[in-house]
Amino acid sequence: MRIVYIAILLHSVLYACNSQDDSMVENKMGGDSVVEDMMEGGIKEMQPNATAAMARVTNVSFTGGENNYNFSVTISSPDTGCNQYADWWEVISEDGKLIYRRILAHSHVNEQPFTRSGGKVAINEDSAVIVRAHMNNTGYGTKVFKGSVATGFKEATIEKDFAADLENTTPLPQSCAF
Numbered sequence: 001m002r003i004v005y006i007a008i009l010l011h012s013v014l015y016a017c018n019s020q021d022d023s024m025v026e027n028k029m030g031g032d033s034v035v036e037d038m039m040e041g042g043i044k045e046m047q048p049n050a051t052a053a054m055a056r057v058t059n060v061s062f063t064g065g066e067n068n069y070n071f072s073v074t075i076s077s078p079d080t081g082c083n084q085y086a087d088w089w090e091v092i093s094e095d096g097k098l099i100y101r102r103i104l105a106h107s108h109v110n111e112q113p114f115t116r117s118g119g120k121v122a123i124n125e126d127s128a129v130i131v132r133a134h135m136n137n138t139g140y141g142t143k144v145f146k147g148s149v150a151t152g153f154k155e156a157t158i159e160k161d162f163a164a165d166l167e168n169t170t171p172l173p174q175s176c177a178f
Helices: 002-017 034-039 164-168
Strands: 056-065 068-076 086-093 098-103 114-121 129-135 143-148 152-157
Touching: 056 114, 056 129, 056 152, 068 086, 068 098, 068 129, 086 114, 098 114
Parallel strands: 056 143
Antiparallel strands: 056 068, 068 114, 086 098, 086 129, 129 143, 143 152
């Protein structure tokens, strides 16, 4: 029975290692990895990494002109299908107001990271904004891109509950295709 459990556990670890997000196998018990703990002869309880099930923005680019920008946003997310997928990205002001939201109509299980474009983002070139992603089952991630059209966008970290009320603001996804 123990061998079957170890085989299943090892299969899960190997699957996670082949994913885009290596943090999925991080062990919060102090070891470097679940595999290392298993090789030491003991099986420790695995605790999920809090950021493993979050979507994160990895790049932002833009085209267009004042009050009519088109953003291209690259997202890395642990999509598994409609039960867990990045369902939108959005542009928000530094004070937490929704400026633009791009709904993602399906999961991107086999396309990681992925880029989707959207606009008309009505900002001027000096407007400082935050671009972030949302998972349908875990909410907003804390890894975002922040900046302006004039200065460019750089990776930043925000609080998990920053502008969390936007999660209920329209537009919202109506369904998931696959």
